[in-house]
Amino acid sequence: MTASGPGPSTIPLVPLNNGRSMPQVGLGTWPLNDEQAAAAVREAAVAGYRSFDTAEKYGNEQGVGAGLAATGLSRDELFVTTKLDGKFQGHDRALVGVQDSLRRLQLDHVDLLLIHWPLPARDQYVNTWRTFEKALADGLTNAIGVSNFKMAHLHRLLAETDVIPAVNQVQLSPYSAREQIRSFDRDHGIVTQSWSPLGAGSDLLGSSVLTDIAGRIGRSPAQVVLRWHVQLGLAVIPKSSNPDRLRENIDLFDFHLTDEQMQAIATLDQGESAARDSDLEGH
Numbered sequence: 263m264t265a266s267g268p269g270p271s272t273i274p275l276v277p278l279n280n281g282r283s284m285p286q287v288g289l290g291t292w293p294l295n296d297e298q299a300a301a302a303v304r305e306a307a308v309a310g311y312r313s314f315d316t317a318e319k320y321g322n323e324q325g326v327g328a329g330l331a332a333t334g335l336s337r338d339e340l341f342v343t344t345k346l347d348g349k350f351q352g353h354d355r356a357l358v359g360v361q362d363s364l365r366r367l368q369l370d371h372v373d374l375l376l377i378h379w380p381l382p383a384r385d386q387y388v389n390t391w392r393t394f395e396k397a398l399a400d401g402l403t404n405a406i407g408v409s410n411f412k413m414a415h416l417h418r419l420l421a422e423t424d425v426i427p428a429v430n431q432v433q434l435s436p437y438s439a440r441e442q443i444r445s446f447d448r449d450h451g452i453v454t455q456s457w458s459p460l461g462a463g464s465d466l467l468g469s470s471v472l473t474d475i476a477g478r479i480g481r482s483p484a485q486v487v488l489r490w491h492v493q494l495g496l497a498v499i500p501k502s503s504n505p506d507r508l509r510e511n512i513d514l515f516d517f518h519l520t521d522e523q524m525q526a527i528a529t530l531d532q533g534e535s536a537a538r539d540s541d542l543e544g545h
């Protein structure tokens with residue numbers, strides 16, 4: 263089973279601030295193990311996904327790499343993201359961490375390299391970013407970005423380093439709409455990418471606001487949520503290892519939510535406290 267069959271993916275690209283672009287929808291792979299990740303990547307590629315998100319901490323980079331190799335797609339058709347774990351933050355350690363990730367992924371470069379969490383108490387993310395700038399210049403990645411960064415963390419990168427992050431990947435769903443960081447990212451040319459866009463672990467998909475809209479427009483609650491992200495201009499990485507859901511989660515581009523429906527979904531926001539606090543948490 264290869265992904266080189268029917269036509270190119272219909273997933274739109276979002277422009278990044280370095281002249282490159284990224285598919286708006288990608289496959290999240292946490293908490294899949296190597297074997298599950300390899301199968302999900304292969305299945306997703308057949309469904310039309312071209313963007314795949316992993317991290318050192320997920321422990322599945324090898325599986326993602328094996329899945330990518332089995333797709334039959336060429337390297338330039340793929341967009342691969344990985345994240346550097348906290349144990350590799352710091353000047354020299356960061357380079358070792360990136361090289362280890364590339365080896366597990368069987369790639370000579372990724373498309374997007376993220377600092378997984380800021381870990382401000384350790385105060386290593388600025389040093390790590392300088393190593394990322396070098397990794398970018400050396401072609402180990404096509405773009406660099408961050409994950410779980412708040413405004414204070416981004417302010418430091420903007421003030422003390424040269425390259426503006428291309429992406430800030432944050433926990434974001436209708437329960438945790440993160441309006442402040444979204445608008446900061448937008449003002450600075452940083453693409454916001456939502457992790458746990460379906461609110462994994464919560465009862466979001468069963469909420470009556472979503473099931474009502476879904477029933478009215480003949481779509482699933484998950485599609486309504488993902489369409490909400492898309493209409494806000496966000497990139498998303500829903501995770502599924504179920505082939506039907508994988509297809510459903512990219513079938514988002516032939517319907518539209520009305521302003522009224524977008525506003526109804528906005529009422530679900532429970533504020534910043536519904537998201538993990540990256541001043542205190544992370545790895």
Ligand code: A2P
Pocket residue numbers: 290457458459460461462463467482484485499500501502503504507508510511
């Ligand atoms: P599964 O892998 O069995 O499909 P998130 O991306 O927000 O982290 O959410 C992931 C969770 O949502 C997983 O438990 C996944 O389960 C489930 N999920 C993914 N896509 C859908 C969908 N279209 N409908 C319902 N649940 C979904």
